Amino acid sequence: MGFHHRWTHWMRMCVESVDYSVLVNGEQVGPIILGRGLRQGDPLSPYLFIICAEGLSSLIRDAETRGTLTGTKVCR
Amino acid sequence: MRNNYYAYWRQRAKAHWYRDGDRNTIFFHASATSRKKVNRILSLDDDAGNKVTSEQGLKDVAWNYFVNIFQQQASDFSSVINVIHPSISVNDNDILTTPFTKAEFRDAIFSMHPDKCSGPNGYSPGFYQHFWNLCGDDIFKECCGWLDTGQFPPDLNITNIALIPKGSSQVSMKDWRPIALCNVLYKIISKVLANRLKNVLLQCISDNQSAFVPGRSILDNAMVAIEVLHFMKAKTRGEDRYLALKLDISKAYDRMDWNYLMAVFT
Numbered sequence: 001m002g003f004h005h006r007w008t009h010w011m012r013m014c015v016e017s018v019d020y021s022v023l024v025n026g027e028q029v030g031p032i033i034l035g036r037g038l039r040q041g042d043p044l045s046p047y048l049f050i051i052c053a054e055g056l057s058s059l060i061r062d063a064e065t066r067g068t069l070t071g072t073k074v075c076r
Numbered sequence: 077m078r079n080n081y082y083a084y085w086r087q088r089a090k091a092h093w094y095r096d097g098d099r100n101t102i103f104f105h106a107s108a109t110s111r112k113k114v115n116r117i118l119s120l121d122d123d124a125g126n127k128v129t130s131e132q133g134l135k136d137v138a139w140n141y142f143v144n145i146f147q148q149q150a151s152d153f154s155s156v157i158n159v160i161h162p163s164i165s166v167n168d169n170d171i172l173t174t175p176f177t178k179a180e181f182r183d184a185i186f187s188m189h190p191d192k193c194s195g196p197n198g199y200s201p202g203f204y205q206h207f208w209n210l211c212g213d214d215i216f217k218e219c220c221g222w223l224d225t226g227q228f229p230p231d232l233n234i235t236n237i238a239l240i241p242k243g244s245s246q247v248s249m250k251d252w253r254p255i256a257l258c259n260v261l262y263k264i265i266s267k268v269l270a271n272r273l274k275n276v277l278l279q280c281i282s283d284n285q286s287a288f289v290p291g292r293s294i295l296d297n298a299m300v301a302i303e304v305l306h307f308m309k310a311k312t313r314g315e316d317r318y319l320a321l322k323l324d325i326s327k328a329y330d331r332m333d334w335n336y337l338m339a340v341f342t
Contacts, residue, residue: 001280001341002162004169008341009226014266015334017233020146021196022138022254025117028236029135035148037330039235039256043267045329046288047274050281052337055156057282062159072318074300074307 001051014044117239121248141249142237145330153336160340163280172272176223178216182208184267188260195259196234204260219265232262254330 003011018039021030038045063069119129120137128137164172190202204211222228239252246252258266277289284300286292308318325331 001160002164002169003341004164004173005342007169007172008338010223010269011341012334012338013226013228014233014262014269015337017228017230019230019234020142020237020256021234022142022237023239024135024138025131027131027135029139032139032142032146034146036333037146038332039258040254040329041235041256042258043263043270044273047270047277048337049329049332050277050285050288051340052332053285054281055153055160055336055340057285058159058161059156061282072304072307074303 001054011044011048014042015048115239115241117246117252138239138249142254145327148333148335151333151336153333153339156336157339164276165279168276168279171275176216176220176268178212180268180271181216181219181264182212184264184271187267188263193238193257195257195262196236197231197259197261199260201260201263204264215261215264219261219268223265228262232259234259 015038016034018034019030020032020034021028022032023029038048060069064071117134117138119127120134122128122137123140128134185201185204185208188201188205190200190205192201194200194203204215222232236257237254238257240255242251242253274290278291281289284297286296287294304320308320311318
């Protein structure tokens with residue numbers, strides 16, 4: 001999408017520096033080393049998620065320009 | 077002493093205390109106690125379907141489950157990345173990377189609910205709000221330092237996962253919703269960044285994606301869905317056939333591939 005590399009690095013810092021412990025009946029179990037995933041509870045997550053979902057929108061738009069998908073009119 | 081006692085129950089009850097204008101009454105004790113009962117894990121089925129009830133067994137099931145789900149999997153996403161076009165302008169990037177101000181950090185802290193759960197280090201948003209005059213300068217300086225050098229201290233982003241029951245009965249790990257409890261200090265930084273990111277979403281998110289974008293409403297898409305279904309139902313003539321898909325991605329957040337995310341940003 002053309003974000004500045006500084007910004008991309010900040011996103012990487014926030015997402016990848018995570019170290020998890022899971023609380024089972026009040027006791028910490030961990031650490032769990034992560035390789036993927038966003039956290040429900042991190043203020044950035046919703047935005048990162050829709051930015052990722054933009055991949056699907058882009059695929060659909062691409063299929064539309066190539067003519068493999070066509071739109072339809074509703075609510076006339 | 078009396079104040080401490082109030083604060084203890086206020087935090088334990090997690091019902092929004094002052095806003096609801098109530099006193100330390102039986103209601104809050106009841107909501108704290110019933111929360112404890114509902115949130116306790118008594119048994120879990122493991123992957124093989126065996127019922128596990130011992131404390132150690134429960135811990136193992138939970139640990140295995142999360143190690144498994146958060147493991148990175150090899151994937152080829154180049155065909156998706158190829159169709160994503162640059163949409164962030166030089167001007168947007170300037171706004172995103174402009175030096176941080178103390179006001180941004182202040183806004184981030186004061187927009188949090190003071191009694192929201194604290195992370196592993198135990199400091200709640202209320203703590204930072206109350207002592208902002210004393211520690212605001214230090215927080216601002218430290219956070220800016222970390223962002224400048226591009227490195228967080230190793231313990232900043234330690235996160236506890238609390239398990240909240242999902243649905244009416246809990247059998248396996250799938251029936252517990254994991255909620256990440258980040259350190260509030262991390263959340264302050266994350267919120268400052270999120271507030272900046274919000275401003276460029278209109279440019280980079282398609283019109284048909286309506287959730288989370290300021291100025292758009294998730295209800296717009298619900299309306300579109302209703303209209304589309306109505307159209308399909310009402311259509312009686314013509315050769316065309318239509319198909320609607322409703323997809324629900326399970327564990328969508330947990331499965332998000334980091335390399336893909338970075339590739340989308342770049």
